[in-house]
Amino acid sequence: MEFLWCLVVGLMTACGVFLMLERHIVRFLFGMILVSNAINLAIFVAGRLTRGNPPLIASDALLPAAGYANPLPQALILTAIVIGFGLLLFTLLLAYRAIKELGTADMDKMQHAETEQ
Amino acid sequence: MMQWLLVMPIFIPLLTATACAFSFRKQSLSSVISWTGAIANLLVAILLIQTVISNGLQVTAFGDWKAPFGIVFVADLLSSSMVLITAIIGIAIVLYSTADLRSKPFYAIYHSLIHALLAGVMGSFLTGDIFNLYVFFEVMLITSFGLMVLGANKAQIDAAVKYVVLNLISTMVFLLAIGLLYGATGTLNMADLHAKVAELPDTTMMLISGLFLFGFAIKASAFPVFSWLPASYHHLPSAIVALYAALLTKVGVYALIRVFTIVFDLVDSGYQPLLIVIAGLTMLTGVLGAASQFNIKRILSFHIISQIGYMLMGLAIYTPLAITGAIFYIIHHIIVKANLFLIGGFLKRKQGSDNLRELGGAYSAMPWLALLFLIPAFSLAGFPPLSGFWGKFLVIKASLQTEEYLLAATALFVGLMTIYSMTKIWAEAFWKPLPENAPAPVTLSWKENCLYITPIAALAVITILIGFMVEPIYQLAETSAMNLLNPQPYINAVLGGDSISHTAPLSANGIAGGSH
């Protein structure tokens, strides 16, 4: 099962990197979304996969039942998703502003910062 | 008491940031709030370093979840001195931006974001948990994005695109590294990681530490991946660029030093030869880039890169003396670089330009400013007895001791080229007469002059103080380096293990383990 997930992560990263190498800023953004989701999945898989055992402690026990799911990767991913959500929102709006102000979505043509005033 | 003191460096800036955002309608009110916050922060930072020096390493666990399960904040000598320097820079920037950003429409939001950025920086210094480090990096990153695009023009948006894109890549790599590290070891606490990483197979360790190296190298703007820095810094408002120049890259270097001493052992990870090459090339490309530029902010931006090279050199050599040098260099560089950018910003305000071709005559018009420029400029170039000399002296001495002669030669050559750049700014902006077609300098009110000059003068005084009182700061850096290379006291204190305090041999200040 882990092996399959690793393939999925690899495939998503490959697609994401391919898109990120494009000069078009929106494609770059799509690539970024793919890669960051792939990384979240990678964290999830790195935390080991188990099925059907929530990490809850029964009211008469001191420890959760053996083989319970690891809750920490999910907490990490949730944090990473929230942060990624904020960054993505910002980058999306920045891309919008850049296309509007600079009149191009081609990152090679964005050279306004380089000219000497 | 400790529970209070360790949280305050994060809490006060965040509170100030919120209060500034609420007072956005009244400029004067937000200035007062911002000053109060910055001063309170400095007081807390002084109190913190005092406590750490007299009582040793301090730890607090958030929500009372004990390490290694919960998030801990750890103040050792290194992190508390970094917090102190950050607070000093914070005060200088807040004062300066009261004058520099007054004309901007988002004045209060600038102050709000500056404080939020400071919170991110201080959190990165204080945290003892590697995922929490990521979170504070993000706080820092998103606020720096915000500061970059506030009231932006075309060029600034363009610069921001490059900055954002390259920093996002670094962020993602850093996150992936954390995920894999967790998968391999099952813990995220830096102290706990120390023992567990040592048991990993070599290939796993090399992969994960390589990812960390790559992620932090982008943040620190090291050799092949520094291009975001000179592409974006020179269009920012002067107060903001001084803040970035002083702190952002240094947090990257700090993270590298932390991770490659306490978590990974640089020698074991196998990246030491690579890091030596990176350090040399970072110095060289930075200084050569600066030589070709004619814009003050761009010259100084390239010099950030070359100076980062010295810090990486200290880490790469990896002897106690070298790491002492790197820490000393960080402390010196934060102060000096912020000061140079502030002076550049003042010149821009006076003359309306920061292109050296359009500047001139500053020496005859403002001889006191020329004096204030010479102090950080000489310090950056490494003239004795100013602070930069001692930093360079330490790392070069360490490189000679380990027989890295080529690296030492590069460092000396880069020092020489730094003098060239500083002389260029001096000759063009201060010495040569004002060009014929240049507009007359703007006359500023007495109050504005004060707000501009006070931080510049204060930072210059600190530079001189570091230069003449090398001994205590050297001791501080040395003890920090010893504690990094021999992290057992740190680990004992964080994990609350048995208090067999394995004190570093040179800890004159009594940084002993098991302090709680």
Place this chain on the structure above:
Amino acid sequence: MSSIIFRTSAHIVTVLMLVFSVYLLLRGHNNPGGGFIAGLIAVIAFALLMLAETTDYVRQRLVYSPAAFAGSGILIALLAGLLPLFFGQPFLSGLWWGKIGSPLLFDIGIYLAVIGSVLMVLLNVEEELS
């Protein structure tokens, strides 16, 4: 978007979603839910209202600006973290008085912060694009 069925039902659905978001907020400590998710649902409710009416209408119904929501949310969350320090416990520790405790206060702060910040972006973007 301006069909009368949509506009009428949007008002009802918005109210239901807001109630549901408060429900998620309150059950969050022991069950799936919590401040962030509840906040996002509340934002979706307001977004629906925004599509049915106008951005000005939503701003009017909010009374305070989204930025004020975000700011006060962060303030409340910070204070909820600070509170245990007064009782000699570390930052962010949970204090409980029966079923009500500082984690709930923290969640309310997050709830408001999420509503404020996401709605701020949403309303501004909608105004910019239309």
